[in-house]
Amino acid sequence: MTHIVSSALKDYPTTRAILTLGGLDGRPLNKDYLYYIDWLEDVMRILDEDFIMMLWNSWNNRNNFVFCGKEDKAWVIWDRARTHCHDFWIHNLVNNSVLPLTPAIKKWEKPLCESMKINIDATVFNNKTSFGVIIHDSDGFVLGGGGGFKDEEMIMEWTELYAFEEGLKLARSLIIANSIFETDCASLMNRFKKRKDDITIIGHCIKETYKTLEMFTTAYVKWDNRSCNNVADFMCKYAILNNSNMLFGMNYPKEIHDIVIRDSFN
Template structure:
C-alpha cells in the first residue's frame, strides 16, 4: 500500500484508474460533503439532500457557491453537461473578509471565467435556488 503525503497525490492516482463518470460522481460527492460541512460549521444547519437537475439540451450547468468565515472567503464551482458529466470546475480559499453576498458575486464572476475558458456557448448558472441564465455567453464576454 502506498503512503501519500498530500491529498492531491492520492486524488491523481485515483483519477488514473477510475472511469471518468465514476470520477465525476466522486467529485460531486466531495463537493456535497464540503458544502454540508461549511453549512454545519458556519450556519449550524444542514441542507436536505437535493438531486441535481440536468440542463436543457446543448446547455452546460455551472453550479457555484461561496462560504465566508472571519477573514476568509471560499468559493467553488462545477460545470456539467446535459448528461451530468463534469467538464470543469474549480475553487479557492482567499484570506479576505467578504459578506456572503459579495462572496457569491465573486463566485459567480469566477464561474463566468470558467465558462469562457471552457468555451461554453450556452450556460445555465445556479447557486442555491437562484438562476442566472445566459443563452449566448459570447455576447456577454
C-alpha cells in the same frame, strides 16, 4: 439579515430559555451550525407555527431591553407567543406545516440537451473567502471546475457575486455556448432579478457582471436548493481549508469523485 436575526436569537440567554420552555431539546441549541439557515430549519420543524410567534415576541422583547431597558421573563414571552398561536389555531388546523416534518430530498438535475450547467458556491471562514465551481454537460459529465480563496472576509452577497464571477470566467474559457448558472444564494438571485432598479454599489457590480452573460448564445441564472450544490460547496471548503487555488478540466480531483458520481447518476 437571516444571519443577524438568528444569531441574535440563538445566542441570547432569554431566547434559549424560551425555546427550552417550548420543548426544544438540546441539539439545536448546542449544536454548531455552519449556516444559520440550517439552525432555523431544524427549530421550525420542531416548533412549526409556534416558532414564528416566538420569533416575533422574542425579537420584540430584546428590542425593548436594548432601547427601553425593560425585559420580560422567559415564561411570560412563551405564554404570550402560545396565546397568539391559539388565536389562529383554526388557521393552523386547515393549513400544512410551515416546513414538512420529513424534509424533501432534492437532487442535482442534468441540464437540457446541448446546455452546460455551472454550479457555483462561496463561503467565508477564518477571515478568508473562497469559491467553488463545477461545470457539467447534459449527460452529467464534468467538463471543468475549480476552487480558490483570498485572504479577505466579505459579507454574504459579495462572496456569492465573487463566486459567480469566477464561474463566468471559467465558463468563458471553455467556450460554452448555452449555459445555466445555478446558485443557492436567494438574496443574490433577488438582486439579479431587480438589478435594473438597484442603485446600490453591489447592484452596479451585478449589472456589469450581467453584461458578460450576453457573450453566451443563451444564458440563464437560477436558484437551486443547497442540496443540489454539493460539489461546488465541497470545493469551497476544500480550497479554504487547504489554502488551495486550483482549476481542472475533465480530469477532476479524486476528492470529489464520489460526490460527482452521486450527483450525476442519481
